Amino acid sequence: MASEERSSLSAGVESHRAPVRSGWKKAVHQFKQQNLPACKPVLTPAWVITTYFLIGVLFIPIGFISLRASMGVVEIVDRYDTECVPNSYKSDKVAYVKDMSVSKNCTRYLKVKKRMKAPIYVYYELDNYYQNHRRYVKSRNEQQLLHGLRYNSTSSCRPLELNKGLPIVPCGLVAWSLFNDSYSFSRGAEKLNVNRKNIAWQSDRDHKFGKKVHPFNFQNGTLIGGGKLDSRIPLSDQEDLIVWMRTAALPSFRKLYGRIEEDLDEDDVVIVNLLNNYNTYSFGGKKKIVLSTSSWLGGRNNFLGMTYILVGASSMFIALVFLLLHVKSSRLPAM
């Protein structure tokens, strides 16, 4: 038709009118005329099948490797919050934990099912503990942690900003509720050393917690929250506090307690002596102690590997289905 001729003709005119220009000018011209060179990928069946196939080929091995890494991790989890309450207090655990006069000592026996290679990481795990609650998360002051008493606009720390008119260092709910159960380990009679250094992030110790800032007026109120701090030690060395202050994202979380730097053999029994100080009873939280080795992927978590394998496998399956469909009916010429 006439207009077809015209369009082809005009295309000719167009190229004629715009002589071959170089570089930037040409690109600008093409941009304005909306005919920049472009790749126009079209999802032809060949592409689709290849894509799915490639996903499968890539994902299944990754899945197996991840799974293997995760399986290699040995993990011992022991919940002790209910066991470590004397029978007389079973009915009123809150009273037990609040009662200063009762001994909080407790002993747990953990059996090693598989050889664990050092370093073995010791975690405490809390459950139903909302460290991510908005009120809680906000109740801290980064500047005070770094500069101590020199910095005194700490209104964000409310309701634990001041005590008896004096500032608290470190202020805020997070520090106040510091976890204060403590653990010691032995294998038979042999004491297992727990290295509690370097459990916090290097950057926190160096740049966020002051080297010359000492705890002040901490846990001096009538309501005692969690652990107390040794006011002789600067905050940058209070690694427990530093770890605790890194609030967890979810209400169930683990935090690093320390490292056992000795291998544990299969069938070893690790005796844990712990002080069950921390009150999780009033809100129904759980406390667990975890001993775990690690792999290049971190702790024991099969989820990643499994998902990889699942996705890879289903991709392979889809690739197959499409291949069959394509062979059966080919709508398009020259796929």
Next chain:
Amino acid sequence: MTEQSKSNRKKGKVKWSKLYTFSCLKPNFDDQQLLGQPGFSRVVFCNKPELHKAKPYKYPNNYISTTKYNVVSFLPKALFEQFRRVANLYFLLAAILSATSLAPFTPTSMIAPLVFVVGLSMIKEAVEDWSRFLQDMKVNSRKVKVHAGNGIFVERAWRTLLVGDVVKVTKDEYFPSDLLLLSSSYEDGVCYVETMNLDGETNLKVKRCLEATLNLDEDSGLRTFSATIRCEDPNTNLYTFVGNLEFEKDSSPLSPDQVLLRDSKLRNTDYIYGVVIFSGPDTKVVRNSTRSPSKRSRIERKMDHVIYVLFSILVLISLVTSIGSAIFTDHDMVNAWYLRLKVEESTDPSFDPKDKESKDPSFDPTEPLVSCFYQFVRALILYGYLIPISLYVSIEIVKVLQAMLINKDLQMYDKLSCKSVEARTSNLNEELGQVEIILSDKTGTLTCNQMEFRKCSIEGLSYGGDTTEIDLAASRRMNIEIERYRFSLDGSDSTSRSLEMFEISAENSSTDKVTLANDQGMENFGAGNLGYSVSGKEANIKGFNFRDSRLLRKLWIHRSEISNMMMFFRVMALCHTGIPIEDSQTGKLKYEAESPEEVCFLIAAQEFGFQFCRRTQSKLIIKEPNPSGVEVEREYKLLNLLEFNSSRKRMSVIVRDEDGHIFLFCKGADNIIFDRLADGGRTYQQATTMHLSNYAEDGLRTMLFAYKQIDVTEYENWNLQFMKAKATIGFEREELIEAASEIIEKNLYLLGAVAVDDKLQDGVPECIDKLAQAGMKIWLLTGDKKETAVNIGFACSLLRHDMQQIRISLSKEAESTNQVKAMKEDILQQIESSYQLTIKEENREHPFAMVIDGKALQIALANDMRQKFLRLAVSCAAVICCRVSPKQKALITRSVKEYTGKTTLAIGDGANDVGMIQEADIGIGISGMEGMQAVMASDFSLPQFRFLERLLIVHGHWCYKRISKMILYFVYKNVAFGLTLFYYEIYTSFSGQVLYDDWYLVMFNVLLTSLPVIALGVLEQDVSADTCLQFPALYQQGQRNMYFSWKRIIGWITNGIFASLAIFMLNIYILSPTAFLKDGNVADSAHIGAIMYTCVIWTVNCQIALIVTNFTWIQHFFIWGSILSWYILIFLYGVLPPKYSYRQFQLFVEAIAPAPIYWTATLLIVVVALLPYFIHIVIQRSFYPMDDHVIQEMIYCMTDVTDSPAWLREQENSKKKTHIGFSARVDAKILHLKEQLHRKKTLIFKSFVNSPIYRTMTNSPLS
């Protein structure tokens, strides 16, 4: 007539005066009684403008304004416009609330984007309005000569004019306001006016002053002039005027004949004097203009609904959050001692009173309802990321860029006028992709307002070419088909087919021959239509496009019998009202006349050797060749001139030649002339009739020429009668004149016919053809008369001969009674019967066309009949409305828009089109010709009509898809991101804690996802421009709104929900609660936030990569650049000292980057989040492909190059079956030819079967 009925009639009159009726052209003496009553109270003191400066006769001055805002109203009005957008209103509220402690974010992160978004849009508005203001200023400060007293005229700006001022307007100037004509440079006080800007009519109109003021034709004469005008109040009726003039104690009635309207132009008259009666906003043309509305595109309006949906989701999840929070606080959190929600006042003796203040109202277990409310408000702000704030500003940016690209398109650049397409508002780019009905003006839009002499038929012989363009195209196409047949049948033996082929080629050879003979005409046709001029080949004479060697260069002189031919040319040269003007530069003669047709006849006559040289009051002097071919000057005495008017449809002159013979030369419409032929004058009637229909099908305007010789005595007798009629005063004068004319204009002798071409603009038929194929309906709205409109309908293929035309107009009887009811019934009956016709079963496939005139339309568009009328109109393939006023154009546009609910586009070039341009969803002004009003009111301006094709089919289609994809993607990305915030709330006991850093949140819409989507909006092309034009059917995706349907919207929201779920859940399960690094560290909230955010960024950016079908380096740069910039951002953020970076300090370098799980999780999560969409498009493309998918695949596989038959077939299939347009006509013609062929074949076959040879053959024992 009784008194009662008389008053009844008057009532009817008052109503009908609102209508556009020509009966009002006659001064109506009854109406005089109305003066002084309400609606007719205006008093104008001529020459005493100072009286109109104070009450009670204070009228506005002549200043006009078309701006939307003024200095004071800009801020409130523009702000109101902005906050009409719900999303903006929401963000305003959020910004106000963010100043309180409730906000989960910092106030600046809320306020800054809003100010940016609103500010940008307002600046745009201001600039647009400023340009309108400048345009107004230009008009307002035009100069006119105004009487300043003592007969001195001084130049003043238009805006300073007051009612009562006496002005002097000279030739070719516009009238500054509505004037009462006092006198003109002509003795008899007439002047010629061109009203193109008002009604689009190009012929000159004659206005006459009153006898009383005839003598005021000198500057000095006006010194003492004083009169009072009492007239109607300002109104919108262009064709009525009621008033009287009290001058020198005489009172004379005024009629529309004395009123000169603003924006019309004085032509062929040296000067006129006039009194301002309506000024500025009171003038009829301004009253007729409607305010330019702020238009919003369909998609944008639907987008509001999408935003409502998102709002509902937002409110819903906010409710869940707030209620959840209250319940949690009340039941669980109260026991969480580490939060210290309970203040144990009584039990604690050393209670710090400050503690009480630290009670957090949003987590107050003692007042759950209050904290519930606080949480609700906080949640509303928090989940604001569901509402894409940057959507508006992004769309605004994208549209400006799109408009820029449209403006820069070289293929829509008109070299002649050096103008290109201009998108005057960028709001409507995507609306261009959804147009279904085009309402077009005729003059200046489809036609160039130029007449060309094309063909004539003299003594039953046609000159100037026989074949029509349709025939040529049909034969060309059939030739191609034959080639194809030959190709496909190669080798196979099929006698019947080869017979058919032979027949076709035989058929064609005849047309081919004509083609050859007509070579030059052909070339011209090609040139005219292809838009490439073959200039320089032969100096074209403007208005004369006739190539036939038989008539040119006076070759016809040598024929044996030429007297009739000479008569024919004499009619051409004598029967007119034109005047020759000597061109001062070239010395050649130019002509001016009431209508362009007459000019074109005069030019043609000149070319044929009959040059019209001079006109005096009673003589016409022409140069004509004598039989030997020598040019001589001959003088004809003009005895009588019987004028042309719309009811007579003919014009005659009676002249006496030098030999004393008296001739009547008559030209007129075919049926009129045929009725008045003498029995002996019908020699050529049959041949001429055939030619006429051929010409008409080509869209040429035809006119018949006839003459007769009159005896001197017969003439004398008649003349007495005629003179008597002329001398009559009163309303029966017209009738008497008409009757007298009737007597003499009969027993004519037919000479032949002429055909002139109302020259179409370049490429109009092709453009209409493409638009029709793309599924658009085209309505032609014109102020011109019916015949002209129908001609143009044919010329641009809106009509064709096998179409059934429904003509709706007031019947004579109904019109004469002037009874509303009768007229209504008449029209209703016509509409009903036509509709019954169209819905008949056998007419299903039959195309209908409707032609309706202004008066009928006025009735048909009344409330009670509108539905029926529009139902009929919509079922017609083409609609032509003629004789419509500007207001009616707007009314039709609005009715069509409202009734059909489809997107309408109005295109026009004059001030008379302003109404419809503003009323339509998209208004387009043609910027080629004079007059800027249409362009000023339009949304887009085009230098040529033909660019509409590219504007709609290419740019409209692209913009529609771009904007839809863009909005859908925006919805997706905000849902995908916003919902992760919500899921996290579930894990934080709905306390309002945010997983991501504030800066991540701000950056999400601003930096990390904005540029790819803008690139998508500007550069996305589903198929290339050429392919768009080859497959006009692709355009229907926009008409059916396939890309922005609720199905798709919901689909994308679902996709977003899935993506958000995948991202959130997988992250939570992968990263918690075990260590994520080899050295045993666990991930805290900052780590999980950053990792999750990484997944979000990857997912949304990869998603857009899946949407894009046209990857230029810009898209690549933006998409992958956005992802890269996230890594840069998180790295740089971590490098900042902890004072600024808080918990993000060294996050990337120290924790995330070294963790292999971070990278593996990202890969997995992104793939999973995109998998459903990927599966969806794969299934859609493989099993339910859309048109664009198929075409994309064909291009991808290079089908267009390697397998052109398949490509062409696809192209053919994609065209919408349409009844209008060039190709449709060609198809119809081919069908017709084939039918004829078939008939011939069966005839041959029958004769063959009946032939004895066949019988013997079949009876032979061999068979």
